Amino acid sequence: MSIRDRLPKKSPPKAETKHDPLWVVEGTPSTKALYQAVNLEYNRLSEIIKSGNAANPKDRKLVLANIAKIAGRDRSLINVRRQPELCDYIDRLNEELEKLTDLHKGKPNKSKQLTKRELEREVGILKRRExxxxxxxxxxxxxxxxxxxxxxxxxxxxxxxxxxxxxxxxxxxxxxxxxxxxxxxxxxxxxxxxxxxxxxxxxxxxxxxxxxxxxxx
Missing domain, CATH: 1.20.5 (Single alpha-helices involved in coiled-coils or other helix-helix interfaces)
Structure with missing residues (x-):
């Protein structure tokens, strides 16, 4: 037996990081792909909210259809029956995004100033609403x-x-x-x-x- 054969063999590196939860580490490929898509989308929305450009409600909440599209999976996979841990994880991240929105919604967007025409349009909308x-x-x-x-x-x-x-x-x-x-x-x-x-x-x-x-x- 050669010296090389006596050396302990290293186990192959895992695709998941040590920070991934157990349900992801032991999950199916679809679970892993959806989990990564959720994190990518969460990071993207967080940056939009922090920049003050989250005027669209879809920019302030994780949308299941977008997550499925990013992961390349069918939307029907994301449900409580098939992915209970993932759905719970998405709910918790949506709560974080909501808190982040409340924290930054008071900050005015200095990069965009409303013109006179835009202000008049806003006043007209408010009058019609009233x-x-x-x-x-x-x-x-x-x-x-x-x-x-x-x-x-x-x-x-x-x-x-x-x-x-x-x-x-x-x-x-x-x-x-x-x-x-x-x-x-x-x-x-x-x-x-x-x-x-x-x-x-x-x-x-x-x-x-x-x-x-x-x-x-």
Whole structure:
């Protein structure tokens, strides 16, 4: 065995740095590529925010579609189910970008001064916005007014319907009682009729005939 064979063999260098988290070191090639893309995009956005040029909301937040494009991967790979650690990492970096934005948004951009025309345009936009807000508030007040009166009318109609229903139920109950009383009287008349003698029945028939004649006159 040669001296060279006795020397300890060095392990091949790892592609990941010692600062990479374990989920990246042990992750798939897609995880590693997306992780590197997130860091590149974060560094780029940080510089834009610090320079005061982050007027576009997309320049202040990590956009998943951009990360996937930089990594050369499909956007569908970036989801909580398939890449939970990566999604959590992106959320934390977005919080850092938000803090960075709050820190630098008060700094004016000295490299760009608004012209008179641009200032007039901004004033026009603010006036139109104020007018739109005033019209929206007025419309809301009018709608609330009519809605309130409409509700009053509905309540009045509901009370009237309730009152009519009660009266209808009372009439139905009265008719039911009269029908019951009529059936009881008919039953009693039939019983009394059975108790009469033939002569009394004949007399009753004669009285009914006379009564009908008087009614016909």
């Amino acid at each position: 007018k739109s807000n005033s019209e929206a508030e007025l419309r809301a007040i009018v709608e609330a007014f009519f809605a309130s009166h409409l509700l009053d009318d509905i309540n009045k109609q509901a009370l009237e319907v309730h009152k009519l229903r009660q009266e209808n139920e009372e009439l139905i109950d009265r008719v039911t009682r009269l029908q019951k009383q009529n059936r009881q009287l008919s039953s009693e008349i039939a019983i009394l009729h059975d108790l009469l003698t033939p002569a009394q029945r004949a007399k009753m028939g004669g009285l009914r005939t006379v009564e009908r004649s008087k009614n016909d006159e």
